[in-house]
Amino acid sequence: MSSLVTTANDLVLNQQIKERLVATPLAWYAYEKILFRIAVIFFICICIPNSVAWFEHVIAIDWTSLHYRDLYDIARFGSGINIFGNTIFGSNLLGYANWVTTLLISIAVGLAWSWIVRARGTERSEYQVLHYWLRAVVRYRAGIGIIGFGFTKLLPVQMPYPSLGLLNTDFGDFTAQKIYWLSIGIVPWYQIFAGIVEVLAGSLLLFRKTTAIGAVLLFGALGDIVYVNFAYDGGVHVYSSYFVLLSAFLLVPEIPRLYNLLIRERVTQPFRFYPVLPQWLKITRVGLKSGVLLLFLVVFFYLQLVNFLYDPYKQPSVAGVLQLRGNYAVTEFRLNNNLLPANAQDTLRWQEVTFENWSTLTFRVNRPTPLDLSNGGGDPQRDVNRTFEVSCVAGGQRVFHYEADEKEQTLYLEDKYKSIPDRRNRPAGVGGDGGSEKNLQSTAARNKPAVRTNAVLWKPEEWISPAARERIGNEVDKIDAKAQTTRRRREFAQAISLENRNRMILQYSTADNGNIVVLTGLNENKDSIKVVLNRVNRNYALSASTLNAGKY
Amino acid sequence: MAIRRIAILFCFTWFAFLCVPVTPQFWQELFALNWSEPGYSNLFRLAHYTPRIYPGPDTFLNWAAVAVIAFVIGIAWVLIGREKTGQAERLYYGVRALARYRLAVAIFAYGFLMYHPLLAPYPSLSNLNTAYGDFTRWKLFSLSLGIVPGYQSFLGLVQIICGLLLLYRKTASIGAFIIAIYLGNVFMSNLAYEGGETVYSLYLIILSLFVLSYDARRLIDLLILQRPAKPNTYHPEFSSQWLRVGRVVLKSSFVLVFVLFYALSTREAFAADRYQFPAATGLSGVQGLYNVIEFERNGTAVPYDSVWTGRWRDVVFEKWPTVSIRSSRNVAIDSNNTEHFESDDRLRTYELEGSAGRHYYSYIVDPSKHILTLSNKNPHYKGETLQFVYSQPDESTLVLSGNDFNNDNLKVVLKLRTKKYLIEEAKRTGRRGVIRL
Secondary structure (H helix, E strand, O other), rough: OOHOOOOOHHHHHHHHHHHHHHHOOOOOOOOHHHHHHHHHHHHOOOOOOOOOHHHHHHHHHOOOOOOOOOOOHHOOOOOOOOOOOOOOEEEEEEHOOOHHHHHHHHHHHHHHHHHHEEEEEOOOOOHHHHHHHHHHHHHHHHHHHHHHHHHHHHHOOOOOOOOHHHHHOHHHHHOOOHHHHHHOOOOOOHHHHHHHHHHHHHHHOOOOOOOOHHHHHHHHHHHHHHHHHHHHHOOOOOHHHHHHHHHHHOOOOHOOOHHHHHOOOOOOOOOOOOOOHHHHHHHHHHHHHHHHHHHHHHHHHHHHHHHHHHHOOOOOOOOOHHOOOOOEEEEEEEEEEEEEEOOOOOOOOOOEEOOOOOOOOEEEOOOOOOOOOOOOOOOOOOOOHHOOOOOOOOOEEEEEEEEEEEOOOEEEEEEOOOOEEEEEEEOHHOOOEEEEHHHHHOOOHHOOOOOOOHHHHHHHHHHHHHHHHHHHOHHOOOOOHHHHHHHHHHHHHOOOOOOOOOOEEEEEEEEEEEEEEEEEEEEEOOOOEEEEEEOOOOOOOOOOOOOOOOOO | OOHHHHHHHHHHHHHHHHHOOOOOOHHHHHOOOOOOOHHHHHHHHHOOOOOOOOOOOOOOHHHHHHHHHHHHHHHHHHHHHHOOOOHHHHHHHHHHHHHHHHHHHHHHHHHHHOOOOOOOOOOOHHHHHHHHHOHHHHHHHHHHHHHOOHHHHHHHHHHHHHHHHOOOOOOOOHHHHHHHHHHHHHHHHHHOOOOOOHHHHHHHHHHHHHHHHHHHHHHHHHHHOOOOOOOOOOOOOOHHHHHHHHHHHHHHHHHHHHHHHHHHHHHHHHHOOOOOOOOOOOOOOOOEEEEEEEEEEEEEEOOOOOOOOOHHHHHHHHEOOOOOOOEEEOOOOOOOOOOOOOOHHHOOOOOOOOOOOOOEEEEEEEEOOOEEEEEOOOOHHOOOOEEEEOOOOOEEEEEEEOOOOOOOOOEEEEEEEOOOOHHHHHHHHOOOOOOOO
């Protein structure tokens, strides 16, 4: 185009550019320096971990046997000044109280700093070098953080495709949060796109020249996610706001420049200051940067791929009994040998049974039950604790995890509902997934016996016998060797505590080429039941996923 | 440099053709509009213009055809030698102005429809009582947006702000940049959720990129290459008085029609008549979800979990004259996935679009004889009618007896079910509370 544009203007503009180049650098205004001092304290504080749990986690990582969650947990931590707690006047301000505390302290320190340098007469004329390093810290914090978040979408496991039990649940029987998660889960390719946007934004932040564009992308994408979290009660509004705040900080120098260029239509100098580094720092910089890129892009991708293929973290990873998988109608139901006729209003009879591809049985009973309202995420290794299929689901849905003794055709079932869910995302501290805060404060509650009115504890000798255990095998070994990690083994080695789950022991047999399944045994009240199931082929209007996580 | 000149002229001509309604179809549509219908619906239809050369649903072929025409004009222009100095600058400015306003019209059209959350309404009672897997992806997208009207308004507001930024030359690139990112997401959503606006959203993306291209170089200089950036120096000269006045008049009337009038019209619709659902009120005192506690067919009782597809499971009477019946009878899905505005209630099919699991009937009541006549709303079941005599022995019971579309005699006893929906309970107590359902 330029050949057609009149050139007289160009000459004038080029002259202006030359004059401006000579004029930099400029001394900062006093208010700029004060604001900057406050910003230094504030952003440093919110860019370093504030919990012991995070440091313990990092130290404990087995680098020879990495799990994707090891890196995820490095990238995600609580920050800000929390020595005064996480509330202001008893309110946590929707979770933002920590930011306010940190800001107030930063203002106090920043003002004191300004006063001291002025009093001592050692005030600098500008803080270009410190600003450069502060931006470097913020860039890496935001970049690594969002990459850690993005990979669970880039290899779509954060929002799993709905299981049969979820597909059969009515729309009104979910929470808003669940509906949002599912709405992404049904389109794995879109989830990948969202993951690419996040990982790309993060990667762009790791390079000085692409920082502005990366920050714009991060600001836009995460700004939307903040609103989504408020609208759907997603529970991650603080953590997503965190990235909006960091990216906004990175964009601060660009805003007046854009205004100058587009609105005032003046020649505009870029924001650019790269300090000359001594040799040792140059080497350190290249080394650290390569390390970050290798660990958080290459290694992370591989680990997340392994997770997607063999152990998608929100789905149980152990395969279900092959001949049982599918949807079933209940054609006969006996409780203590009494036949309960089909009736949608019956409060004891099972309806709509499914066996998932993995080790889960679901059925509906028309009787109210306490609900798991967590977001079903986190990092549990045991299948029974992977609760995405039970959390935020009403409609009478019961979800049981089972261990199958296929030789004896016996299922040992445990309710996936737990009245006090485990703590998840420990290194992330307060402001992690919804529910973590509740768990942090519930240590006292956890020591009280769990509230289960109708639970009948099974005596150890009534549960899985040593012989049956030998036939079933250990869950920890039941995933692909590539997905075996120290993290998994450590969690399985921990003793199970505070478990007071409903249990059932059911024998299964199949007839008519697997179209009929008969379950007999004892239910959670130790009443004897007999359930005859007829396979139903449901044609869902929802298109099936072309990408299937896990190996079943 | 003839090729370069042709390329430039081709480009401008092509974008001008993409923006200005030149096809006879548009003008036919314009004159065929029924202005007794709400104003926003007509403006929305006009705003949805894209150049159509080929009949049927919009495809990229239409763009190609327009491109060929533009290319021929570009060559002819250069060959005839009618170029003048500074012409490219003027053209760029002018065509960009066209694209800015064209884009703004489209953005406002959707923006206000979302700011007053009309586009994706809160799910109907029938929708709440349909299994997740019985919806198509597109319907789930719409329902999932429908449950959060505040978020929908926010998205609408973002669009309206972008539209306003596009109206001013100096802020147009900022608006175009934001809307390009926004539309990129819309485009990906249309692909992923099998929506109906894939071509249209890409069309708008192209326009926004064209608007942005004007300042792209200086923005890349400033933000990425980090070197001094030169501002725009071209300012159009409106030499004559009537040009200056004309510009102000045009711009004001644009704002008057596409912003003010459209905003008021959508606001009125939100208050009085939300177009996705029927406007009339249904039979009074029967709204709700019903269990089917007795079901007799030709005098024989059919038990609840009968495999027979004719056995009703539950029935919903909406606030408006629609009744929906859940059974395991197959549903040929009405797969419409674009906006349509109907004044005839029976043609307002949003409630059943993209949904299996239930059959939807609009009904008319003969209150003197207590007769309900149901006709299937799904275009795949045109002419399917059922007629029942209804009675209400008590407030929560409804008895229907009559003939279905197979001329089978049915007697159905419906019992009102008071159901608590987790989606609403969780809104009240939050996810930190304890809920038993």
